[in-house]
Amino acid sequence: MTGPSGGYEPGVDALRRRVALVAGLLAALLAACTPGGTPPDGGDSSGPAPGGASVLAVKIDNVGAARPQTGIENADVVYAERVEGGLSRLMAVYGTRVPGVVGPVRSARETDLELLGQFSRPTLAFSGAQRALLPEIAAAPLRAVTPDSAGGAFSRGADRPAPHNLYLRPGKLGHPVSGTNAGTLAGFTFASRAPEGGSPLSHRTVRFPAARFDFTWSARQHRWLVSMDGRPATTTSGTRLTAATVVVQYVDIHDSRLHDKLGNASPVSRTVGSGRAEVLRDARAYPAHWTRPTPTSPTHVTPPKNTTPLPFATGPVWVLLAQAPGTGGGRD
Numbered sequence: 001m002t003g004p005s006g007g008y009e010p011g012v013d014a015l016r017r018r019v020a021l022v023a024g025l026l027a028a029l030l031a032a033c034t035p036g037g038t039p040p041d042g043g044d045s046s047g048p049a050p051g052g053a054s055v056l057a058v059k060i061d062n063v064g065a066a067r068p069q070t071g072i073e074n075a076d077v078v079y080a081e082r083v084e085g086g087l088s089r090l091m092a093v094y095g096t097r098v099p100g101v102v103g104p105v106r107s108a109r110e111t112d113l114e115l116l117g118q119f120s121r122p123t124l125a126f127s128g129a130q131r132a133l134l135p136e137i138a139a140a141p142l143r144a145v146t147p148d149s150a151g152g153a154f155s156r157g158a159d160r161p162a163p164h165n166l167y168l169r170p171g172k173l174g175h176p177v178s179g180t181n182a183g184t185l186a187g188f189t190f191a192s193r194a195p196e197g198g199s200p201l202s203h204r205t206v207r208f209p210a211a212r213f214d215f216t217w218s219a220r221q222h223r224w225l226v227s228m229d230g231r232p233a234t235t236t237s238g239t240r241l242t243a244a245t246v247v248v249q250y251v252d253i254h255d256s257r258l259h260d261k262l263g264n265a266s267p268v269s270r271t272v273g274s275g276r277a278e279v280l281r282d283a284r285a286y287p288a289h290w291t292r293p294t295p296t297s298p299t300h301v302t303p304p305k306n307t308t309p310l311p312f313a314t315g316p317v318w319v320l321l322a323q324a325p326g327t328g329g330g331r332d
Contacts, residue, residue, distance in 0.1 A: 071102035086209025095182030103167035187298025191311035198284035244315025
């Protein structure tokens with residue numbers, strides 16, 4: 001089982017496929033640890049896919065025990081979203097290239113399904129999901145990849161305890177990316193020259209209820225240096241994680257009907273609609289407005305009173321889905 005190819009075909013065959021997918025995803029939740037060693041360092045192992053496949057999105061663990069993560073530095077876009085208990089989780093999205101190893105891989109959330117609608121038939125790699133969410137994943141226009149559906153692509157590392165040690169080897173999924181920048185597919189515009197305006201900025205902190213992200217401008221690297229929960233964020237090789245552009249996207253975040261095993265409500269970040277944003281690039285902060293009218297629409301980021309796209313710097317984009325003021329708990 002490789003996940004739905006479309007999920008909307010009529011008839012008995014479509015129903016059987018839907019049932020098989022749900023059963024496979026349920027099995028993924030119960031899968032035991034897969035034997036394996038510490039993930040090796042790896043370069044790109046998967047090139048562009050024939051036929052214009054979209055992107056590979058991987059859910060990444062982001063608690064202290066999961067760091068340093070592997071392969072995030074190769075992502076075109078990294079989304080930070082709020083999960084249970086006010087903690088954060090990352091979704092690394094690859095369109096131009098993928099690393100040999102990505103992880104640690106964790107479970108999917110309702111937020112992911114709406115967010116990924118802006119990409120055309122993406123592949124979503126994750127460790128499992130809550131039982132009540134599985135039918136929605138089965139119906140979503142994406143290819144779901146779990147340890148049960150693609151066991152040969154996942155392994156457990158010996159460097160840290162479960163559940164913080166599940167890794168994906170994207171090369172074993174075939175060619176899951178199109179070669180087109182995931183940021184471009186998401187609706188972002190890129191330009192080497194910074195736009196006019198903005199305010200000088202050297203440091204920005206974004207807080208979730210139980211997580212913190214810091215971005216510090218490095219003139220030498222001409223990038224924002226990433227820190228998480230007060231510590232420099234690095235790759236497994238010790239290199240500092242950086243972003244060319246940071247987007248603080250203010251969204252409505254509210255509790256869903258789902259809860260974790262401790263009783264914490266699972267939050268949902270709504271990325272369809274419109275709202276305020278802030279764009280950081282070239283040591284400057286730009287007030288912005290984001291718009292995404294439908295689940296299949298890209299996200300357009302513009303100046304507050306202008307429909308012209310606000311150009312991002314060429315390079316990795318980090319998007320933080322922050323609580324919009326006046327819409328609930330949490331702050332940035």
